[in-house]
Amino acid sequence: MNQPPAYFDAAAAAPLHPVARQAMLAALEDGWADPAKLYSQARRARQLLDAARAAAAEVLRVRPDELSFTPSGTAAAHAAVLGGLAGRRRAGSTLVHSAIEHSAVLHAAQRHVTAGGTTTSVPVDRAGRLDLDAWSAAVAAPGVALAALISASHEVGTLQPVAEAARACDAAGVPLYVDAAQSVGRVPVPEGWSVLSASAHKWGGPPGVGILVVRKGTRWESPYPADDREAGRVPGVPNLPAIVAAVAALRAATAEAEAEAARLAPLVERIRTVVPATVPDVEVVGDPVDRLPHLVTFSCLYVDGEALLHALDRRGFAVSSGSSCTSSTLRPSHVLEAMGVLSHGNIRISLHRDSTEAEVERFLAELPGIVAALRAEAGVVGL
Incomplete structure (x- = not known):
C-alpha cells in the first residue's frame, strides 16, 4: 500500500484543527496556574478561562454562566442526565429517551434504573428518525422527570426533530436534554432544549474537554460531591490549555x-x-x-x-x-x-x-x- x-x-x-494547536501552545505558556487563586499568574489564567467561556457561549447562543467545561463529552452527558434527574426528583423518576441515544446516555440511564428509577425508550423509524407521536405520549405521562434526545445520530447521521420534540416537552412541562456531540461545530442545534452537552474532539478540539450547558430556570443538581468550581456543576481544576484550544477550534469550525x-x-x-x-x-x-x-x-x-x-x-x-x-x-x-x-x-x-x-x-x-x-x-x- x-x-x-x-x-x-x-x-x-x-483531527486537531490547526488553530487548536496554536492556541494550546500559547495557553501552556500563560494558562498553567490555578484560575481559582488570587496571585497574578492565577488571575491571568482566570482571564483566559473567562474569555474561553464567553467565546463558547457566543457560538452556542447561551449565557456564559450557563456553560461549564467538563473533562469529556461523556462526563458532560453523564452529568446532564443524572443532574437533570436529581434536580427533578420531586416531579418523578422517569427518564424518557430515544432508542438511539449514545451509549454514554444509556449508561447513565442504567445507573438511574439501578438506583430505583425508570426509563421509557421511544422508537425510531427505519431512517433512524424519532417517532414524534410516541415521544409526545411518553413525555406527557405522569412522573416524567427528564427527556433526552440526541440531536443527530452518531452512527447513521440522521438529524432528529429536536424543535418538535422540544415543543412536546414544553407542553408537558418536562425539560429536554440534547446530546449535541455530532452537531456542534457542523450544523445548528434547534432551540427549545434545557440542557445540552458537546464534545471538543468531535469538532477538531483536543480530547478531554466537554461542554455542559444548563439553561437558567432549569432544575438541575450536580451528581458529584460538592465543589465550587464551574458554578458547582463540575468538580476539579479545569484543563485550561485544552479548554482554550477547544474553544479556538469551535469558533473556527463553526465559521467554516x-x-x-x-x-x-x-x-x-x-x-x-x-x-x-x-x-x-x-x-x-x-x-x-x-x-x-x-x-x-x-x-x-x-x-x-x-x-x-x-x-x-x-x-x-x-x-x-x-x-x-x-x-x-x-x-x-x-x-x-x-x-x-x-x-x-x-x-x-x-x-x-x-x-x-x-x-x-x-x-x-x-x-x-x-x-x-x-x-x-x-x-x-x-x-
Missing part, C-alpha cells in the same frame, strides 16, 4: 461549517450512490436528506464488520464499524437494531476538513474488491 492513509472516522474524533458542508455533502452523496451500485447486497442506512453532511453508513451482507474494518485498515482506510460485533461488547449496534436495518458488515464513513475527493475515489475503487475477497474467504459465492 503506497498511498497515504485516509482517515474516515471524524465522528469518533476529528457552511463551506465544509457544501464541500463534504457531495462526497458523502457519491458514497451513498456508488457503493450500492458497485457492491452487491449493500444497504445504505440513515435518512437520505435530513442528515449530517459529513457522515454515511452502509451494511454489507455476508461480511463480518470487524473483518471488513481490518481489511480496509490494511489498505489505508481508517473507518468505524458498529455492526456484527464490536471488540468490546460482541453485540450488534443498538442504533441499527432500533432502526430495524441490516447490522451485519456495517461501516461508518465520517469525513473532515482534511478529507479529499481523491481519498473518497480511491475508497470507492478498492471497496468492491475488498468485499468480494472477504466473501470468497467466507465461502460466499455467486453474488
Whole structure:
C-alpha cells in the first residue's frame, strides 16, 4: 500500500484543527496556574478561562454562566442526565429517551434504573428518525422527570426533530436534554432544549474537554460531591490549555461549517450512490436528506464488520464499524437494531476538513474488491 492513509472516522474524533494547536501552545505558556487563586499568574489564567467561556457561549447562543467545561463529552452527558434527574426528583423518576441515544446516555440511564428509577425508550423509524407521536405520549405521562434526545445520530447521521420534540416537552412541562456531540461545530442545534452537552474532539478540539450547558430556570443538581468550581456543576481544576484550544477550534469550525458542508455533502452523496451500485447486497442506512453532511453508513451482507474494518485498515482506510460485533461488547449496534436495518458488515464513513475527493475515489475503487475477497474467504459465492 503506497498511498497515504485516509482517515474516515471524524465522528469518533476529528483531527486537531490547526488553530487548536496554536492556541494550546500559547495557553501552556500563560494558562498553567490555578484560575481559582488570587496571585497574578492565577488571575491571568482566570482571564483566559473567562474569555474561553464567553467565546463558547457566543457560538452556542447561551449565557456564559450557563456553560461549564467538563473533562469529556461523556462526563458532560453523564452529568446532564443524572443532574437533570436529581434536580427533578420531586416531579418523578422517569427518564424518557430515544432508542438511539449514545451509549454514554444509556449508561447513565442504567445507573438511574439501578438506583430505583425508570426509563421509557421511544422508537425510531427505519431512517433512524424519532417517532414524534410516541415521544409526545411518553413525555406527557405522569412522573416524567427528564427527556433526552440526541440531536443527530452518531452512527447513521440522521438529524432528529429536536424543535418538535422540544415543543412536546414544553407542553408537558418536562425539560429536554440534547446530546449535541455530532452537531456542534457542523450544523445548528434547534432551540427549545434545557440542557445540552458537546464534545471538543468531535469538532477538531483536543480530547478531554466537554461542554455542559444548563439553561437558567432549569432544575438541575450536580451528581458529584460538592465543589465550587464551574458554578458547582463540575468538580476539579479545569484543563485550561485544552479548554482554550477547544474553544479556538469551535469558533473556527463553526465559521467554516457552511463551506465544509457544501464541500463534504457531495462526497458523502457519491458514497451513498456508488457503493450500492458497485457492491452487491449493500444497504445504505440513515435518512437520505435530513442528515449530517459529513457522515454515511452502509451494511454489507455476508461480511463480518470487524473483518471488513481490518481489511480496509490494511489498505489505508481508517473507518468505524458498529455492526456484527464490536471488540468490546460482541453485540450488534443498538442504533441499527432500533432502526430495524441490516447490522451485519456495517461501516461508518465520517469525513473532515482534511478529507479529499481523491481519498473518497480511491475508497470507492478498492471497496468492491475488498468485499468480494472477504466473501470468497467466507465461502460466499455467486453474488
